[in-house]
Amino acid sequence: MLRSLIFLLAVLSPALGRAADFKKDIAPIFKSKCYECHSEQAKKEKNGYVFDNLERLAGDIRPSGMIDPGRPGESPLMELITLPEGDKRHMPPGGSLSNKQIKLIREWIQEGALLGKKGAAKPSGLPVKPAPKPPEPAPEQWISTDGKAITAVFVSLDGEIVVLKMNGKPYRVPLAKLSEASRRQATQRKP
Ligand code: HEC
Incomplete structure (x- = not known):
């Protein structure tokens, strides 16, 4: 019973995705096998x-470093x-x-060679691209209660005031001054 349980755990744990943990799995290997010649402690x-x-x-x-996170095959240490x-x-x-031990190190590198929560290395070798700016919304037509139309970009709804942008300049238009359709246009949009 106990043996089958242990077997089950051994089979399941990789499937459950337990990541190789630097402190628990990797540091002890470096300590016992590498510190002797590669540590500040041993000078x-x-x-x-x-x-x-x-x-x-x-x-x-880092990419092209001794350890290339996510790429054990490209890591000279491996x-x-x-x-x-x-x-x-x-x-x-x-x-x-x-x-x-070799398998653990390979998995650790494969999973991004993280050093733990604090000094975590960047998980991927790819440079991080800044998120693209959302495209400027298209101008729309707005009609006032007295039938005048303007073409402007909707910026926000600030209480009873619709903020619109025309030629790069903001305009604050009271909702009450807009036609019913334009009022709906302003109040029914998602933020
Ligand atoms: C008994 C001493 C000793 C131990 C133990 C040792 N190393 Fe080294 N290590 C060396 C020496 C000496 C060099 C320099 C080798 C050379 O220049 O040819 C070196 C070089 C290296 C380098 C740099 C290689 C390069 O191309 O610049 C790395 C990385 C390295 N060792 C990793 C490790 C790892 C990982 C361990 C443990 C698994 C380890 N070493 C254990 C002595 C040791």
Whole structure:
């Protein structure tokens, strides 16, 4: 019973989408396998890489960085830990991460290489585009109670005042001065 439950959990947890967590899953790997030569704590910064200062680590997590968030295949760190042990660039030298550790790191990078809530790295390698400006609304015709028509852009309804824009200038027109159709035009629109 217990065994089948554990089995079920093991099968379900990836499906439930538990993300590899930096603090819980990844930092302990770096600590046991990499700190010795790459940490401020040990005062060893081989090739300038440290894994215990998250601000510095965050700087290596970027497109074309040592860790390319979302793209383990493009991340040199992934390559270093998966090279054959004989290769002199293999990390850690003279040893290897377990398959499970490698898998966790790959998943963590795939999921965006987040460092946790605080020092979270940007989740995607793509530059963030500013949201496009909504298009300027088209001018409409407005008719006053005495039958005069103007063409203006609706800006807002401010209580009993309709704010319209004509030639870039705002005009405040009391609702009472508009024909019934124009009043409806102003009051029935969504904000
Ligand atoms: C016993 C010491 C030692 C350990 C442990 C170690 N490294 Fe290294 N690391 C080095 C040395 C030395 C270099 C520089 C290698 C070179 O220039 O050829 C290096 C370089 C690197 C680089 C830079 C490579 C480059 O192309 O600039 C990265 C990234 C790296 N190691 C990651 C790791 C990771 C990840 C771990 C743990 C899984 C780790 N290292 C464990 C000694 C170590």
